[in-house]
Amino acid sequence: MDVHAAKYIGAGLAMLGMIGAGIGLGNLFGSYLQGALRNPSAAAGERPMLFLGMALTEALGIFALVIAFIILFV
């Protein structure tokens, strides 16, 4: 196989890592909304933790993106 084509395929495959980040983010915000609707008065206090969890989850997806870029351009 052409190395160039293999690079593109590899970069595409690397982006599969985003699946996990997507599931995680959906889970995170879904759970937050569940909790927030059950006890709206406690929702505001947990918002920093929500964004913190979002950042930590999202970082893993970003790692996949970085790997894809490394495959493509390095």
Add this chain to the structure above:
Amino acid sequence: MAAIDPLHQFAIEKVVALPPVNIPGLGVIDLSITNSVVAMIIAAVAICLFFAVAGKGQVVPGRTQAVGEAMYGLVDGLTSSMIGHEGKKYFPFVFTLFVFIMTMNLFGLLNFVGVAHMFTPTSQVAVTAALALLTIGLVIVVGFAKNGLSFFKLFVPSGVPAAILPFLVVIEVISFLVRPLTLTLRLFGNMLGGHVVLAIFGSFVAALGAYALSTGGAAYAALIPSVLSFTMVVALTALELIVGFLQAFVFAALACVYLNDVVNLGHGH
């Protein structure tokens, strides 16, 4: 179809070329003023001007002062809720990080058509890595200054059976060492990803529109995806405004969490 080059916007160009400087121990370093440096200077000057206006402290705040107070309140809530009553000491650092990153992110979205587009310094690993290393460096310095050698207790979780303690220590050390990496890559990846997607959808608008108008006839149908792409660009720009703010907030929040680890070491905060 026009060539799509979504990464062109991240190219570093020298604005003022300066001779390379030889720093002992580091080698020859190019300290030229690049478009990235110019964008950072613009952001810093804009912040100074903003707080010169917003920091007047009138009893009835104007709009500028209200924005300044809102940002102050946001970061103050962050430091005091995460670090506790000692958070005030670290407020200036966290606030500076937050405002600087947010300004760089948001200014990166500005585009003066035909004149210049603002460069986004936070889309460069060098910039985000410097900010992350600064944060972790402060965490380590504060950790040793406040706790002395018991700083290393950070890596030893309490209430763990002795059998699995060695493994947990290794994991804790790795998770500490990976912190600057995640701080760097999160900000960089978000900015890079967002801007690349914007550029790709923008190129759809231009390429499909040009194709439809130049070919004519049945090719006018290509105007539909062109217009759809344009609405997508508008929506994504709105999203990028949120992301720019949110990433700055997340960076500040994580700085607070890491500082809390060493400031309240062993207090089980």
